[in-house]
Structure formats: C-alpha cells, structure tokens
Amino acid sequence: MILASEESVRDALIDSASKTAFDSGFFRIGQRSLPQAAVRSASAELRRLLHESSSERPHLARSILSRKVGMRLPSRGIGQTLVFEYFRRQICRGRSRSIGDLAHAYVQQSIIPDDVQHRPRSHYRHLVPLRRALEKELIGTEMSTPCRDYLDIALSVTETLEEAAEVFFRLVLSTVGFTGSAMEWLLMDQSDRGVARFPGVPVRDYVRESLRLRTPACRLSRDVTKGMTVGGVRVEQGDELLLNLFAANRDPKAFHLPDDFRPSRFGEGAGKRDLTFGLGTRSCPAQRAALDCLQDFLIPLTADFEVSWRPRRGSKMIVGTLAIPPKGTFVIRRTAGHGV
Numbered sequence: 001m002i003l004a005s006e007e008s009v010r011d012a013l014i015d016s017a018s019k020t021a022f023d024s025g026f027f028r029i030g031q032r033s034l035p036q037a038a039v040r041s042a043s044a045e046l047r048r049l050l051h052e053s054s055s056e057r058p059h060l061a062r063s064i065l066s067r068k069v070g071m072r073l074p075s076r077g078i079g080q081t082l083v084f085e086y087f088r089r090q091i092c093r094g095r096s097r098s099i100g101d102l103a104h105a106y107v108q109q110s111i112i113p114d115d116v117q118h119r120p121r122s123h124y125r126h127l128v129p130l131r132r133a134l135e136k137e138l139i140g141t142e143m144s145t146p147c148r149d150y151l152d153i154a155l156s157v158t159e160t161l162e163e164a165a166e167v168f169f170r171l172v173l174s175t176v177g178f179t180g181s182a183m184e185w186l187l188m189d190q191s192d193r194g195v196a197r198f199p200g201v202p203v204r205d206y207v208r209e210s211l212r213l214r215t216p217a218c219r220l221s222r223d224v225t226k227g228m229t230v231g232g233v234r235v236e237q238g239d240e241l242l243l244n245l246f247a248a249n250r251d252p253k254a255f256h257l258p259d260d261f262r263p264s265r266f267g268e269g270a271g272k273r274d275l276t277f278g279l280g281t282r283s284c285p286a287q288r289a290a291l292d293c294l295q296d297f298l299i300p301l302t303a304d305f306e307v308s309w310r311p312r313r314g315s316k317m318i319v320g321t322l323a324i325p326p327k328g329t330f331v332i333r334r335t336a337g338h339g340v
C-alpha cells in the first residue's frame with residue numbers, strides 16, 4: 001500500500017512503527033539488517049563523530065568551491081563529488097592512501113554511474129571488486145574507540161573484514177547519495193532564485209525549503225509485522241507499505257501553498273511537519289551534518305562565488321530511491337570583488 005499524506009506517513013513512522021519490521025537500509029549485510037542494538041550504537045557513533053568534527057568542515061566547502069571555479073560541472077555526479085570531498089576525513093581519517101583511493105573510486109565508479117546515472121552498462125560491475133580490494137586493505141587494520149572514522153564504525157558492528165567492507169561502502173553511499181542529490185538541487189535553486197531574494201530568512205531555512213520541495217530520499221518502505229489500520233486503511237502482516245515522502249512533503253493539508261518555494265515557512269513551524277529525514281527510531285542519524293554541509297556550501301555561494309545552471313533540453317528528473325535532478329551543467333565563478 002502506498003501512503004502519501006503527511007499524516008499517514010507520520011503515523012507509519014511513529015505510532016505504528018512497532019508493527020513494522022526493524023530493517024535498516026544502510027546497516028545491513030546483503031538483505032539482512034544488522035540487529036537493532038548494533039544499528040543504534042553505530043548510528044550514535046556516527047552522530048558523535050560528525051558532531052565532534054563539525055568545526056573542521058565550513059572552511060573546507062569554500063576551498064573545494066575555489067578549486068572548481070570556471071569548470072563545467074555536469075549534474076548527476078558533481079553533487080556526490082563535492083560531498084565526498086567535504087566528508088572525506090570523517091570517512092577515512094589518516095588511513096593509507098590506498099583506502100582513501102578505494103573510497104573515492106567507489107563514489108566515482110559505482111555510486112555515480114550505478115545509483116545516480118543508472119547507466120545500464122555499468123550496473124554495479126565495479127562494486128564487488130572494489131569491496132574485495134578494500135577487504136584486503138583492511139587486513140591488520142586496528143580499530144580505535146571512540147571511532148575516528150566510518151571504517152572504525154563499520155569494524156565495530158561487523159564480525160568479518162568482508163562484512164566491514166560492505167557496511168563501510170554503504171555508509172559512504174548513505175553520505176554522498178542523498179546529500180549529493182540535495183546539493184545539486186540546492187545549486188539549481190541558488191542559480192534560479194538565490195538566497196538574496198529572501199531577505200531576513202536564515203540560510204538554514206532556505207536549505208530546508210530546498211530539501212522539502214525536492215525530498216532527495218523520496219520514498220521509504222516498511223514491512224508490516226502485525227495487522228493494523230494506517231492512513232485509514234487496514235493492512236495485514238506481510239503487506240508492504242511504501243511511504244511517499246515526496247508527496248507527503250507537498251501535502252496541502254500540512255503545508256500552505258506546498259509547491260511554492262517559501263523558506264519563511266520554516267520560521268512559522270513547517271519544520272514540525274517536514275519529513276525529509278524520516279522520523280522515529282530509523283530517522284537519519286546524520287541530518288544535522290547533512291544540513292551543515294549544504295549550508296557550508298551555500299554561504300560562500302551567496303558572497304564570494306556565484307553559480308549558474310544550464311539544464312539540458314528535454315532532460316527530466318529521475319525518481320527512484322533518490323530524487324535525481326535533470327541533466328545539465330553548473331559553472332561556479334568568483335563574484336566581482338573576489339578576484340583572488
């Protein structure tokens with residue numbers, strides 16, 4: 001059954017959550033979710049790691065942008081590249097160069113062609129060899145507590161190096177997949193509208209409105225474990241619920257003029273109804289870091305740099321697990337007065 005209203009999705013994620021299976025999308029080995037306790041501890045470590053390192057990152061966004069000035073930056077990939085560079089230290093801090101290179105190769109050779117561009121010829125063919133190569137690199141790796149990077153988190157909740165390599169790559173995917181798409185939508189919004197058109201509105205609210213309208217994690221699923229009524233409809237054990245976050249985030253009962261880009265709505269309480277990061281026990285553990293990341297790129301783009309976006313004619317967004325922007329090209333330039 002598909003749930004698309006804000007109220008019914010909220011019900012499925014919170015009040016009825018105990019009647020659906022606990023099944024983490026990222027902390028998993030193959031089809032099998034890690035146990036709830038392991039997911040909880042890994043999510044808590046992830047939150048702590050990202051929070052403790054948050055002061056390192058704002059200046060990084062600026063220097064990453066300055067390296068891209070004047071280049072033609074194609075959508076469906078540039079967002080993931082920027083986000084990987086931004087979180088690189090949290091992903092693999094102080095590891096051997098080859099581990100960093102493998103994480104980078106995974107983003108460029110699998111996430112972008114397979115999960116973002118859906119290139120049929122690629123179809124996950126690099127994923128398994130990359131995982132195997134990482135597994136070999138992990139032999140003899142020491143784990144430190146508290147975790148200093150994603151690799152430590154992966155090692156802390158798995159029993160073999162093969163499993164650790166899999167969980168590590170899924171953590172990289174969870175970081176750059178949603179956030180990379182969100183980044184491209186935000187760059188498009190900045191090119192088309194711009195923060196300056198909303199004086200007095202906090203940059204954070206602008207970011208949140210861009211996320212609400214595009215909802216990069218546009219659908220979630222839940223397996224029903226106990227019969228119940230949700231969204232006014234009876235469902236039984238074994239049924240699957242598809243939660244359409246994209247539609248729920250544009251529900252006119254929850255958001256006034258939902259299709260309008262109106263960041264001031266977050267100052268009026270829209271945050272309580274926004275479902276961008278999910279809700280409840282399985283909601284995104286990294287939502288604060290994701291918002292910081294987008295904001296850290298947007299702030300220099302409102303002052304020292306500007307971005308322009310040219311869509312490719314006829315190209316449309318792709319809606320799958322991710323809401324992926326149309327094809328097109330971004331160019332970043334320094335604004336007048338910031339020639340250096």
Ligand code: HEM
Nearest residue numbers: 024025026174175178179182217220277278282284286290
């Ligand atoms: C704009 C960016 C992001 C969006 C929209 C987003 C959205 C979401 C959503 C909706 C979920 C819930 C999935 C469910 O309930 O089935 C989720 C879970 C998760 N997210 Fe994010 N996310 C973002 C960025 C990140 C980042 C930067 C990380 C960093 C590692 C991350 C890590 C995770 C993990 C590990 C989970 C699974 C938690 C669990 O299974 O308990 N996300 N995310």
